[in-house]
Amino acid sequence: MKIEVKALSHTYDVQVLDNINLVLDEYKAVAIIGVSGSGKSTLLRILSGLEQPTRGEVFVNGRSVKEPGYKKTVGFVFQNHNLFPHLSLLENITLILEKTRGMSKEEAHAIAMENLRLMSLEDQVNKVPKNISGGQAQRASIARALSVNPETIFLDEPTSSLDPILTHEVLTAVENLRNIGKGFIFVTHVISFVRDFADYVIFMHEGKIIEQGPPTFLDNPQEEATKAFMQKVR
Amino acid sequence: MNKKVSYLVSVGIFILFAGVVVIRQRTPFNLSLLSGYETLVFEGFRNTIYASFIALFGSVVLGFIFYLLSASKVRFFHAFTNVFTEIIYGTPLLVMIFAMAFVIGPAFINRPSQQEVHILGVVGIIIYITPYMTNIFKSAFSSISDEQYMAMDLFGFTPFQRYRYIIIPQVIRILMPPLMNNFSLIIKGSALLSVLSYRELFYAIQIVQSRTFAFTEAFLLMWALYLIITIPLSQMTRWLERRWALE
Ligand SMILES: Nc1ncnc2c1ncn2[C@@H]1O[C@H](COP(=O)(O)OP(=O)(O)O)[C@@H](O)[C@H]1O
Numbered sequence: 001m002k003i004e005v006k007a008l009s010h011t012y013d014v015q016v017l018d019n020i021n022l023v024l025d026e027y028k029a030v031a032i033i034g035v036s037g038s039g040k041s042t043l044l045r046i047l048s049g050l051e052q053p054t055r056g057e058v059f060v061n062g063r064s065v066k067e068p069g070y071k072k073t074v075g076f077v078f079q080n081h082n083l084f085p086h087l088s089l090l091e092n093i094t095l096i097l098e099k100t101r102g103m104s105k106e107e108a109h110a111i112a113m114e115n116l117r118l119m120s121l122e123d124q125v126n127k128v129p130k131n132i133s134g135g136q137a138q139r140a141s142i143a144r145a146l147s148v149n150p151e152t153i154f155l156d157e158p159t160s161s162l163d164p165i166l167t168h169e170v171l172t173a174v175e176n177l178r179n180i181g182k183g184f185i186f187v188t189h190v191i192s193f194v195r196d197f198a199d200y201v202i203f204m205h206e207g208k209i210i211e212q213g214p215p216t217f218l219d220n221p222q223e224e225a226t227k228a229f230m231q232k233v234r
Numbered sequence: 235m236n237k238k239v240s241y242l243v244s245v246g247i248f249i250l251f252a253g254v255v256v257i258r259q260r261t262p263f264n265l266s267l268l269s270g271y272e273t274l275v276f277e278g279f280r281n282t283i284y285a286s287f288i289a290l291f292g293s294v295v296l297g298f299i300f301y302l303l304s305a306s307k308v309r310f311f312h313a314f315t316n317v318f319t320e321i322i323y324g325t326p327l328l329v330m331i332f333a334m335a336f337v338i339g340p341a342f343i344n345r346p347s348q349q350e351v352h353i354l355g356v357v358g359i360i361i362y363i364t365p366y367m368t369n370i371f372k373s374a375f376s377s378i379s380d381e382q383y384m385a386m387d388l389f390g391f392t393p394f395q396r397y398r399y400i401i402i403p404q405v406i407r408i409l410m411p412p413l414m415n416n417f418s419l420i421i422k423g424s425a426l427l428s429v430l431s432y433r434e435l436f437y438a439i440q441i442v443q444s445r446t447f448a449f450t451e452a453f454l455l456m457w458a459l460y461l462i463i464t465i466p467l468s469q470m471t472r473w474l475e476r477r478w479a480l481e
C-alpha cells in the first residue's frame with residue numbers, strides 16, 4: 001500500500017490537522033495512535049475519501065482521494081459498527097452489492113455469505129443488528145467492508161465500545177485477515193494489537209504527526225508526548 | 235399475583251365500578267330502550283372514523299410540509315414554523331375548531347353552508363395536530379445518524395437509493411407508533427365536532443338521548459365504542475414499538 005500526503009491541513013471551527021506530510025510505501029498495516037482529540041479520526045476520514053481536506057494533497061495507491069471513484073476502492077469499519085439497523089446482516093451487504101456495484105441477487109448473496117462466513121457469522125446472517133452482540137456486529141461490519149472488494153480497509157477504533165473479551169474476538173478476526181492482500185489503516189487504543197498487527201505506526205499529537213516508524217519505536221519513544229501516551233496505555 | 239391475573243382483576247374492578255354507577259342511577263338500566271337507533275349510532279361511529287381519517291391524512295401531509303420548511307436553510311421558514319407551533323401549542327382544540335368554523339372560515343367563505351362548517355371543523359383539527367406531526371417527522375429523520383449518512387456516501391448510494399432503501403424504511407418504523415398515538419388523539423378530539431352539529435358519535439348519542447331519555451345506556455354505549463377503537467389502537471402501537479425497534 002502506498003500513501004502520499006502532501007501539506008495536509010484541515011479545519012473545522014479550529015485547525016484539526018496541521019501541515020501533515022507522509023510518504024509510505026509497501027507497508028501493509030498502518031496504525032494511527034494518539035490521545036483523543038489529536039485528529040486521528042479526521043486523518044482517517046480524509047485518507048478514506050469520506051471527507052475532503054481543506055488544504056493539501058492525498059494519494060493512496062497512486063489515486064487522489066478527490067477522484068470521484070476513489071471511495072469505491074475503500075472499505076470502512078466505523079466505531080459503532082454502523083450497520084443499517086433495519087436490515088439483516090445479509091441484507092446489509094447484498095443491498096450495497098446489488099444497488100451500488102450492479103451485481104445480480106445471486107452474486108451478491110454468494111459474496112455476502114462468503115464474507116460473513118469468513119467472520120464466523122454464518123449462523124447469524126438473518127438477524128438484525130440489535131439482536132446480536134457488539135462483537136458480532138463489529139465483525140459483520142468488517143464483513144461488509146470486505147464485501148466491496150476494497151484495496152484498503154480503514155478501521156476507526158473498532159473496539160472502543162466493546163468489553164475486553166469482545167475486543168479480543170474482533171481483533172483476532174482482523175489479524176486473521178493479514179494475508180488477504182489488502183492494506184489496513186486503523187486507529188486503536190489497543191497497543192498489543194498495534195504491536196502484533198501493524199508494520200508501521202504513526203503517533204499523532206495536536207493535529208501533527210510527531211513520531212512514526214515500525215512498531216518497535218513504541219518501546220523507546222523519543223518525544224515527551226509519546227512517552228506520556230505510552231505510560232497511560234500500558 | 236401474576237401478570238395475567240393482575241390484569242383480569244384490574245379490568246374486573248372497572249367493570250364492577252361501571253356496574254355500581256349503573257345501579258345507582260334513578261331509573262333502571264334498560265338497553266332495549268336503544269333498539270331502533272342502531273343505524274343512527276352506527277352512522278355516528280362511522281362519521282367519527284371518517285372525519286378522523288381525513289384529519290389524520292391532512293395533518294400528516296401538512297405536518298410533513300412544515301417539517302420540510304423547518305428543516306430548510308431559509309431562516310424565514312424556520313421562524314414561520316416556530317411561530318405557528320407556539321400559537322397552536324397555546325390554543326385549546328375546542329377554540330381551534332370554533333375559530334376555524336366561525337371566525338377564520340367565514341372570513342374567506344361567504345356564509346358557509348352546514349357542510350362547509352363541518353369541513354372547516356375538520357380543518358381545525360388538522361391545523362391543531364399538524365405541529366405534533368411535524369415533531370414526529372423531525373425526531374424520525376434526526377434519528378438517522380451522521381455515520382449512517384457517511385456510510386451511504388462511502389458505498390456510493392444515489393440520493394434516490396438512500397431514501398428508498400435506507401432512510402424511508404427506518405423513518406416509517408420510527409414514525410408509526412407516535413403517528414398512531416396521534417390518530418388516537420384525533421379520534422378523541424373529533425368528539426368536539428359535535429359543537430358544529432356534525433353527526434359524529436358524540437352528537438349521534440346526544441340525539442339518541444334526547445329521543446329515548448336513556449341517558450346512561452346511550453352514554454355507556456358511546457364510551458364503549460370509543461374504547462373499542464382506541465384501546466386496540468394503543469395496544470397495536472405498543473406491539474409495533476417493540477417489534478419495529480431499531481436498537
Ligand atoms: N465534524 C466535526 N466538526 C467539528 N469539529 C470536529 C469534527 N470532527 C472532529 N472535530 C474536532 O476535531 C478535533 C479532532 O477530532 P478527531 O479527529 O475526532 O480526533 P480523535 O479521533 O483523535 O479523537 C477534536 O477537537 C474534535 O472536536
Ligand SMILES: [Mg+2]
Pocket residue numbers: 040041042156157
Ligand atoms: Mg476518533
